[in-house]
Amino acid sequence: MRSLAMRQFDFMGKRRLAFTTSAVLLLIALVSLAVQQLSLGLDFTGGTLVEVSYHAAPSLDTVRQTLEAAGFQDISVQTFGTADEILIRLQQAFDPDVGQQVTDLLRASGDQVTLVRAEFVGAQVGEQLRDQSGLGMLVALGMVMLYVAFRFQYKFAVGALLALVHDVILVLGAFSLFRIEFDLTVLAAVLAVIGYSLNDTIIVYDRIRENIRLSRIDDMSAIFNDAINQTLSRTLATSGTTILVLLALLILGGDMIHNFAVALLIGVGVGTFSSIYVASALLLPLKLQRTDLIPAPKENEDAEELP
Numbered sequence: 001m002r003s004l005a006m007r008q009f010d011f012m013g014k015r016r017l018a019f020t021t022s023a024v025l026l027l028i029a030l031v032s033l034a035v036q037q038l039s040l041g042l043d044f045t046g047g048t049l050v051e052v053s054y055h056a057a058p059s060l061d062t063v064r065q066t067l068e069a070a071g072f073q074d075i076s077v078q079t080f081g082t083a084d085e086i087l088i089r090l091q092q093a094f095d096p097d098v099g100q101q102v103t104d105l106l107r108a109s110g111d112q113v114t115l116v117r118a119e120f121v122g123a124q125v126g127e128q129l130r131d132q133s134g135l136g137m138l139v140a141l142g143m144v145m146l147y148v149a150f151r152f153q154y155k156f157a158v159g160a161l162l163a164l165v166h167d168v169i170l171v172l173g174a175f176s177l178f179r180i181e182f183d184l185t186v187l188a189a190v191l192a193v194i195g196y197s198l199n200d201t202i203i204v205y206d207r208i209r210e211n212i213r214l215s216r217i218d219d220m221s222a223i224f225n226d227a228i229n230q231t232l233s234r235t236l237a238t239s240g241t242t243i244l245v246l247l248a249l250l251i252l253g254g255d256m257i258h259n260f261a262v263a264l265l266i267g268v269g270v271g272t273f274s275s276i277y278v279a280s281a282l283l284l285p286l287k288l289q290r291t292d293l294i295p296a297p298k299e300n301e302d303a304e305e306l307p
Helices: 012-035 060-069 098-107 123-151 154-177 184-214 220-252 255-278 299-305
Strands: 047-054 075-080 082-090 113-121
Touching: 012 154, 012 220, 012 255, 047 098, 060 075, 060 082, 060 098, 075 255, 098 113, 123 154, 123 184, 154 184, 154 255, 184 220, 184 255, 220 255
Parallel strands: none
Antiparallel strands: 047 082, 047 113, 075 082
């Protein structure tokens, strides 16, 4: 094991600053979620979906402006599959003629437009999806805590769970604060963030456990700091390459996965921060000790070994 004296960065020395930063961000996120709430998409609120096909790829802004000028409100326009397939989301009650109305409006500008489908997502279905999504997220967090407790120790599980809750709240808070639409694709991104952040945390935890078992000192802060430094290059390389891919999706992926990429970008950044400063640093106030991983020898066992 590398000497603790050779560590490059004093992460644990800055844990109070990190905790303060996290606390401020969490407060902003919670206030925004309480006051503004999430800007729920059609998947959760109910409404009408209209899919149309163009002969040539149209301008999404032009499509949106045409519909808004005709009196449609709360419109979401995005490509669906290819650039000439357009999906229009209308947060309004379903009208059997709405698909034809939208198609006729778009044809009036001289474009060749074909109606593919017009569907209604009921509010009851949206509410059921919302409830099941929240339950799924809680189940995921619960399974994570059980896994970490089984593989490591319950104090590790508490630290990992609090770090994941921290990540989820900050992602949701960002979507609430900036009024970005939250739909099923974003929910999938949030669940992916849980898995990504947990993976980083497990890597650091595994090195912490190894260092505790191999070291001969009881300075937990120094041991944690050394473990973070030893895994830092791996953490930054993984996060950096992931962010490059997400930036490509954000810029080139189109409107369909735009919010998905935004959620993952926020989540990867927050998850990298939490795996270093939150999940590991929380083990100090949780008072993780060597005896939690290596039980102290009993006195009667020592006596039996004497000749």
